[in-house]
Amino acid sequence: DSGVTQTPKHLITATGQRVTLRCSPRSGDLSVYWYQQSLDQGLQFLIQYYNGEERAKGNILERFSAQQFPDLHSELNLSSLELGDSALYFCASSVGDGRSGEQNIQYFGAGTRLSVL
Amino acid sequence: AQSVTQPDIHITVSEGASLELRCNYSYGATPYLFWYVQSPGQGLQLLLKYFSGDTLVQGIKGFEAEFKRSQSSFNLRKPSVHWSDAAEYFCAVVRTGGGNKLTFGTGTQLKVEL
Numbered sequence A: 001d002s003g004v005t006q007t008p009k010h011l012i013t014a015t016g017q018r019v020t021l022r023c024s025p026r027s028g029d030l031s032v033y034w035y036q037q038s039l040d041q042g043l044q045f046l047i048q049y050y051n052g053e054e055r056a057k058g059n060i061l062e063r064f065s066a067q068q069f070p071d072l073h074s075e076l077n078l079s080s081l082e083l084g085d086s087a088l089y090f091c092a093s094s095v096g097d098g099r100s101g102e103q104n105i106q107y108f109g110a111g112t113r114l115s116v117l
Numbered sequence B: 001a002q003s004v005t006q007p008d009i010h011i012t013v014s015e016g017a018s019l020e021l022r023c024n025y026s027y028g029a030t031p032y033l034f035w036y037v038q039s040p041g042q043g044l045q046l047l048l049k050y051f052s053g054d055t056l057v058q059g060i061k062g063f064e065a066e067f068k069r070s071q072s073s074f075n076l077r078k079p080s081v082h083w084s085d086a087a088e089y090f091c092a093v094v095r096t097g098g099g100n101k102l103t104f105g106t107g108t109q110l111k112v113e114l
Helices: none
Strands: A005-007 A010-013 A019-024 A031-038 A042-050 A053-057 A064-068 A074-078 A087-094 A112-116 B003-005 B010-014 B019-021 B024-026 B032-038 B044-050 B056-058 B064-068 B073-078 B087-094 B102-104 B108-113
Touching (some): A005 A087, A010 A019, A019 A087, A031 A074, B003 B087, B003 B102, B019 B108, B032 B064, B044 B064, B044 B073, B073 B087
Parallel strands (some): A010 A112
Antiparallel strands (some): A005 A019, A019 A074, A031 A087, A042 A053, A064 A074, A087 A112, B003 B024, B019 B073, B032 B044, B032 B087, B064 B073, B087 B102, B087 B108
């Protein structure tokens, strides 16, 4: 158990809908990261938050947004869903924001499997 | 842009045999290097990491990896594979001094024959 909790484990929805994925980081970790794993794109970085502020952005669509709350949990919002958004979405957390070695280590949750029908 | 190459998509080994999974990266400086393992229905578990220093690093579950700067490689090895090692293995890098985004390879699916 990594200590990173993601809910729900599975989500089935229809095209055009909006969903929210939730992540609770490990105790003491200030950074939260979101990744998407799909068959055609592999594992791709979406976005990073550090202590409530956006720190880095990757290949995240405009239809997707995220935030990190004062209690450090994070939510990834996916809207106007398309078939191609079906994927496994991972959350990871680390102590630091990326400026030092050991504090960079990212620990992953079990993921949320999103199926868009 | 940095990239990570795992040239072997699938590898099959017999239980008890040795294993080497290849990873090459493309980046101007030495990045931080990681190996993660993903079992079916599970998240990504960190096997080992390299930041600096000794180029041979030990990880969990009996795995080790060797960083070779001249070859831009960070290959994962295990002397004797167990059936429970069947999983998908991902090599990943982080650009030093510039955020903490993990760039992953495409993964190597390991099958273990009994």
